[in-house]
Amino acid sequence: MSTGTILKLNAAQLTDGTFLISATDSHHLAVASEELASFLFAWDEQSFYGTFLARNEEGLLLSPREALSFFIDPPWLRHVLYEPSESFAACQNTALLIQQCLESASFLPDFAAWKAGYPGWRFADEPPELPDSARRWLSAVIEEMTANRSEVGRAWEQLQIEYPALTVTGEELSPHLQEQEWLQSIGWLPDLTPFRTCLQLLEDPEGENDWTLQFRLQDREHPDRLYPIEPSPLFHKNGGFEEIPVAWQAYSDRIDRDLATCVEVMPWLMPDEASGRIRTRLDNEHAWLFLTTSSLQLVQAGIHVFLPAWWEQVRRTKPRLKAKIKSQAGSSGPSFLGISQLMDFEWKLALGDVEISEAEFAQLLKQKQRLLKIRGQWVQLTPDLFLQMQDALKKNRGKNALTLRDVMNIHLRALPKEEDGFLAEDDEPQQQLALEVELNRPLQQLFTQLQQTQKIPLLAQPQAFHGTLRNYQLAGSSWLWFLRKYRLGACLADDMGLGKTVQFITYLLYVKDNEEQSTPSLLICPTSVIGNWQKELERFAPSLKVVIHYGNHRKRDEAFLSEIEGADLVITSYALSHLDEQELSRVHWNAICLDEAQNIKNAYTKQASAVRDLRANHRIALTGTPIENRLSELWSIFDFLNPGYLGGLSEFTQRFVQPIERDQDKTLIAQVQRLIQPFLLRRVKTDPSIQLDLPEKSERKEFVPLTAEQGALYETAIQDMFARMERASTMERRGLILTTLTRLKQLCDHPALILGEIQAQDEVGRSHKLERLLELIEDIRQKGERCLVFTQYIEMGNMLRRVLIREGYGPVFFLNGSTKKEMRDEMISRFQDPSEDVENRATVFILSLRAGGTGLNLTEANHVIHFDRWWNPAVENQATDRAHRIGQKRNVQVYKFISLGTIEERIDEMIERKQSLSQQIVGGSESWITELSNAELRELFALRHEWMDTRR
Amino acid sequence: MSLNVPTPTPPEESKDGESKRELPEAWQRFLTAIQKEAASLPTSKN
Structure with a gap:
């Protein structure tokens, strides 16, 4: 912009009201519009200095309200x-006029505008030379103000509730309506008539198709005084004064007008105009019309209406x-049930307490009645409901049985009783037909x-169980056995360390004790815990015959079948x-149990689908992670347990996962x-x-500074990332x-990890963590105790082991x-064996978080050290629970190592604050970090120097 | 159509401020809200 710029300004109001x-x-x-914005709105904070203004190729576009300010x-x-x-x-002059008018509230509703179809306003004192556009602008400004959720908007809403006539515009307004009457109906002018005309719908207590429409005058001062009148189009001529106060007779014109309005709203009140008679007896069809439609229109036209007290309840039902499940279904006992068991049922339409059979419904359909009395109660059958019901019956035509899966699905998805039955105040009455199931006694x-x-x-x-089960463990095994009887899949998701293993072993013993010998059961678990299972089975149920199908020498084909013959x-x-699918699928297993069932969380993997395809009498999943928060994982596990119960994955995703993740929909969460x-x-x-009586677990954070070498490498890594990011595709x-994130976390552990030093020099001095x-x-x-050290990085584990042995802490x-099963079993058994002599006994057990975080029992350690941090505290806790579980006799001390001023500290802060990171995000992966903006990344990654060690 | 009752004085015929007092409360609240919002408009320097 240069000094002395000249701008010739033009303004025009467009047809849609904008300027x-x-x-x-x-x-x-x-x-150009951009330049114009900087000339005109350089100091306008509200439009963010012109940035937020709408524009087209000709110039800037202002809303009526924006234009007024401008x-x-x-x-x-x-x-x-x-x-x-x-x-x-x-425009400047008109704006000042509008401003004055609004400030002094000297404007009034414009009847002509309402008649034309929109709420419009005019100036109280309109100057003769006022341009036509001024009224339009005034109306548009007020409309903009009322549309906002501001004080004006709220006051306008309230006004409309109090005077419903304000909501009626255009052709909905009676063509005979005069401005004065209209102003009275919207409360702008006082209505000095001493009464108001009312209509009351009365039912004949004896009849089922007979209603009376009572016309009355209500005393405004004493509303309990109601005077019936004989309606006729020319009330003042035909008389009917006898019943009303003498003083009111002067207002017979008004009564005429109100009656004319009633006939306008309900032309069927006077089917024969020549007869001049207004009918007051209605059949069901007209009563229904009056209840649902006409009554609302009458209220909007200023006529009061009294409806039967039960109507509100019927309307909201x-x-x-x-x-309705037939009585014999499920009564033959559990052996006849199963998730796919078919049950006979009949359809019923329930409206409040009234139930209509399919045959009755067909009958009603023929009558085309919308309001009818059934077994002493009025019910409303809207045309929409007819369609929905017909549709539902058509879909299920010929289907006279439901599976137990269907029944459970319908029953459990339905709202709990106390929430059910009525539509909420703001619900649309014609909402979806709710489906429910009426169970018989056995079900x-x-x-x-x-x-x-x-x-x-x-x-x-x-x-046959060796040992003593705790009560809750017996309850868990009994629960598994109960579900087995009904062939319903079960997910035992007890907290880590509560003994899911012994509960499943007990279940196997129940099966052996109570059922005829059949095929073996199959347990699928992560490689790392096969040995653990083997040991536990030997210890608690030595009578069970167990076959381990694992390793290069495992049996294939027929040899496999021979080997498992007679096994439990x-x-x-x-x-x-997945690899041995061919062998495993040849057997119809007595039961299949998935340990650490989250391994099949990705439904589309070959492994997950191979597992789902295996056949079994009963399916069990064991997991220590709370799966209910991770919906896709939950689907995958449940589809294994009870195939089809949650529907297909895409259906489940559409119905539950997406709306829950998008809106945190509480009703849907409760439904799942x-x-x-x-x-x-x-x-x-x-x-x-x-009543576990586990020893206490206490946590301590070990904050450690970076060395100067680590600090320098850390900053270089960040600078390098930002430099390369400028040229990078998405x-x-x-x-x-992600690469940088890993580098930074490794750096926090030890610089040698990212420098690729195989045998680093001066390993200990270069990392304060170490x-x-x-x-x-x-x-x-010194205390004669033991510890577990968890790290995410193999190289770090190797270095730790090397350094510890060198420093004399071996073995x-x-x-x-990559640790082989035999080696793994031996490590665990030696670490856990108290009889091992002191010289040979290991003080330290290093584990990679991924391989050693779950399923192991390492209660000989009572110290747990997390050498680096993971985003999800649940993963760290699971790892800690290797030591803090049944069998642990001492208090457990947990140490979490955190490098000060680094990404590790930020991770820790986020976990502590739990800020916007939901469990879903935190639990998933680190991929959310890649969606952060550059500025957010800088904040997350930046090194806070105050914590850096500058000794070297 | 005329009524045999005294015609009420429309609010626009009265002076500023007075009109609001004759209106029902809901109308008064609406007009007051508009006035408040109008007060937040800029003041003309002309």
Whole structure:
């Protein structure tokens, strides 16, 4: 912008009410919209200095309200010479007029505008030369104000509630309506008539198709005084004065007018105009019309209406389509049931307390009645309901049986009773037909037991079980056995360390004790815990014959079948469940159990689908993670347990996952919880009924500074990332961020990890974390205790092991994903064996978080050190629970290592604050970081120097 | 159509401020809200 710029300004009001501001410069050339915004709105904070203004190729577009502010006081710049055109100057004048009018509230509703179809306003004192556009502008400004959720908007809403006539515009207004009457109906002018005309609908207590429409005059001062009148189009001529106060007779014109309005709203009141008779007897069809439509129109026209007291209840009653299960279904006992068991039922339409059979409904359909009295109660059958009901019956035509899966699905998805039955105040009456199921007695009992596990009979501990089960463990095994009887899949999701293993072993013993010998059961688990299972089975149920199907020498084809002959349980890994699908699918297993069932969370993997395709009498999933919060994982596990119960994945995603993730829809969350609850048993350690008496667990954070070398490398890594990001595509950017994130986290552990040093020099001195670890381990050893050290990085584990052995802490075990099963079993058994002599006993067990975080029992350690941080505290807690579980006799001390001023500290802060990171995001992966903006990334990654060690 | 009752004085015929007092409360609240919002408009320097 240069000094002395000249702008010739033009203004025009467009047909939609917005204003176009344009300008030409001293050369008569049009000024571009961008430039114009900077000339006119350089100081306007509200429009963010012109940035948020709408524009087109000709100029800037202002809403009526924006235009008003602008024209009242255009924010001129000093160095620009503005030359307003005539149209621009006229807008300035009109703006001032509108401002005065609004400030003094000297405007009134414009009847002509309401008649034309929109709420419009006019000036109280309109000057004769007022341009036509001024009223339009005034109306548009007020409309803009009322549309906002501001005080004006709220006051306008309230006004409309009090005077419904304000909502009637255009053709809906009676053509005979005069301005004065209209102003009275909207409350602008006082209505000095001493009464108001009312209509009351009365039913004939004896009849079923007979109604009376009573016309009355209500005393405004004493509303309880109501005077019936004989309606006729010419009331004042035909008389009917006898019943009303003498003083009111002067207002017979008004009565005429109100009656004319009634006939206008309900032309069927006077089918024969020549007869001049207004009917007061109605049949059901007209009563229904009056209740649903005419009454509202009458209120809007200023006529009061009294409806029967029950109408509101009928109007809000939610229709339900009931599948009534026939009495014999499920009564033959559990052996006849199963998720696919078919049950006979009949359809019923329920409206409040009234039930209509399919045959009755067909009859009603022929009568086409919309309001009718059935068994003494009025019910409303809207045309919409007819269609929905016809549709639902058509879909299910020929279907005279439901599976137990259908029944459970309908029953559990329905709202709990106290919430059900009526539409909410703001619900649309014609909403979807709610589907529900009416259970017979045996099913009612089954459902009660499924929903209240304490009602399931508690079985005694099996004779063959070596050891003593805790009460909650017996309850868990009894629950598994109960669900088995009904062939319903079960997910035992107890907290880590509560003994899911022994509960499943007990279940196997119940099966062996109570059923004929059949095929073996199959247990699929992560490779890392096969040995653990083997040991636990030997210890608690030595009578069970167990076959381990694992390793290079495992049997194939026929040899496999011979090997498992007579076995009670076959154990294999997830990897083999897919590789040896051919062998495993040849058997119809007595039961299949998935340990750490979250391994099949990705429904589309070959492993997950191979597992789902296996055949079994009963399916069980064991998991220690609360799966109810992770919907896709939940689907995958439930589709294994009870195939088809939650519908297909895409249907489930569409119906639940997307709306829940998008809106956190509480009703849908509750629905999913109700659906899964009967098949999910989860107890936590803190549950008072568990009475676990586990020793205490306390946590301590070990904050450690970076060394100067680490700090320098850290900053270089960040700078390098931002430099490369400038040239990167979106995909490359994501990759770059994740790589840098890993580098930074590794750096926090030790610089040698990112420098690729195989055998680093001066390993201990280059990482304060490592120094601190050695100090801690020394303390632990001094006390004669043991510790677990978790890290995410194999190289770090190797370095730790090397350093610890060198420093004289050997033997040191390191368990990771590549550790062979035999080696793994030996490490665990040696670490846990108290008889091992002191010299040979390991003080430290290093584990990779991924391979050692779940399923292991390492209670000989009572210190747990997390050498680096993971985003999800649940993953760290699971790892900690390797030591803090049944069998642990000492208090457990947890140490979490955090490098000060680094990404690790930010991770820790986020976990602590739990800010906007939902469990879903935190639990998933680090991919959310790749979606952060550059500024957010800088904030997350930046090194806070105050914590850096500058000693070297 | 005429009524045999005294015609009420329309509010627009009265002076500023007075009109609002004759109106029902809901109307008064609406007009007051408009006035408040109008007060937040800029003041003309002309």
